Amino acid sequence: xxxxxxxxxxxxxxxxxxxxxxxxxxxxxxxxxxxxxxxxxxxxxxxxxxxxxxxxxxxxxxxxxxxxxxxxxxxxxxxxxxxxxxxxxxxxxxxxxxxxxxxxxxxxxxxx
Amino acid sequence: xxxxxxxxxxxxxxxxxxxxxxxxxxxxxxxxxxxxxxxxxxxxxxxxxxxxxxxxxxxxxxxxxxxxxxxxxxxxxxxxxxxxxxxxxxxxxxxxxxxxxxxxxxxxxxxxxx
Numbered sequence: 001x002x003x004x005x006x007x008x009x010x011x012x013x014x015x016x017x018x019x020x021x022x023x024x025x026x027x028x029x030x031x032x033x034x035x036x037x038x039x040x041x042x043x044x045x046x047x048x049x050x051x052x053x054x055x056x057x058x059x060x061x062x063x064x065x066x067x068x069x070x071x072x073x074x075x076x077x078x079x080x081x082x083x084x085x086x087x088x089x090x091x092x093x094x095x096x097x098x099x100x101x102x103x104x105x106x107x108x109x110x111x112x
Numbered sequence: 113x114x115x116x117x118x119x120x121x122x123x124x125x126x127x128x129x130x131x132x133x134x135x136x137x138x139x140x141x142x143x144x145x146x147x148x149x150x151x152x153x154x155x156x157x158x159x160x161x162x163x164x165x166x167x168x169x170x171x172x173x174x175x176x177x178x179x180x181x182x183x184x185x186x187x188x189x190x191x192x193x194x195x196x197x198x199x200x201x202x203x204x205x206x207x208x209x210x211x212x213x214x215x216x217x218x219x220x221x222x223x224x225x226x
Contacts, residue, residue: 009152032213043116043202043217044155089154093212098168099145100212102155 019077023090116218131190135203142208144186
């Protein structure tokens with residue numbers, strides 16, 4: 001079946017640096033992508049989403065980039081803060097699927 | 113803000129017990145979901161519901177059933193709990209027309225089956 005995967009299970013960055021979390025997907029029909037942040041002991045929280053008719057979308061300190069040619073999605077976090085330490089999930093769907101498909105997650109550790 | 117509330121944060125049950133996990137949302141969302149989360153496997157969909165008394169199987173429905181008698185409440189039932197059902201269970205909801213888009217999650221129930 002289709003799958004959504006992440007390149008690195010753990011990413012460690014220095015406070016103040018920019019973070020980039022990557023996600024590869026295999027479903028060429030995927031047309032909606034979303035990032036979630038999950039802090040310890042909490043449920044996933046929405047960060048940002050993007051549709052396939054866009055290449056880039058920006059939020060507050062976050063940017064999502066979509067490269068449909070190579071089926072790659074990335075989440076960029078500017079000026080990473082200790083509060084950004086969490087597990088980040090990407091997920092995707094297409095019009096033929098009834099629900100989101102999630103990746104396995106990347107843990108972001110922010111070093112002071 | 114949407115609030116999705118799961119009744120228990122931690123549960124410990126014995127093998128063979130019937131287990132009920134309860135979830136309530138307060139935003140009048142039509143769609144509700146149950147996922148389980150295991151290390152290295154991400155979130156996997158068990159069941160979802162797009163209307164009262166309506167349900168659809170997700171990717172891993174075996175060993176589970178669900179009930180949606182009221183719009184705001186979605187229950188996950190483990191008919192006979194087994195140790196391989198030890199996991200974090202996440203409930204989520206979304207408004208009409210977006211079963212495959214942005215979800216609002218509860219805080220999760222960590223279930224241990226001994």
